[in-house]
Amino acid sequence: MARTNEAQLNIRSRFARDRVTALARQTGMTATQVVEEALRAYAPPVEGAPPAGLVRRGRILVMPASGRPVTVADVEETLDEIRNERC
Structure with a gap:
């Protein structure tokens, strides 16, 4: 029987x-949910x-100015x- 969802990601980093x-x-959360949430939050x-x-x-x-000039x-x-x- 074939898989209906072939999405897979292998990460080899310990x-x-x-x-x-x-x-x-x-x-x-599940590991998948943690990875998905992290990827949604990432902005290169x-x-x-x-x-x-x-x-x-x-x-x-x-550094931008802060406080009084x-x-x-x-x-x-x-x-x-x-x-x-x-x-």
């Missing part, structure tokens, strides 16, 4: 097999896009404090 088994036990990185958490500013990658006066004040500590 890590993947162990991780899927552990997640299936923790969640009560976009070619040329900066790594997560960074933004491109010209030719360099920087830093002024030239703030920088000068901090540098003066550092210079005075060394004396």
Whole structure:
């Protein structure tokens, strides 16, 4: 008797097999459900896009601004404090 569903995926990675088994036990899902859910959630990185958490500013990658903006006066004040500590 022929199979009606020939879908099959063989994964030879010990890590993947162990991780899927552990997640299936923790969640009560089947191994197939765990793999399907992981594949639905996966989004490959976009070619040329900066790594997560960074933004491109010209030719360099920087962390996006958070909190209040830093002024030239703030920088000068901090540098003066550092210079005075060394004396």
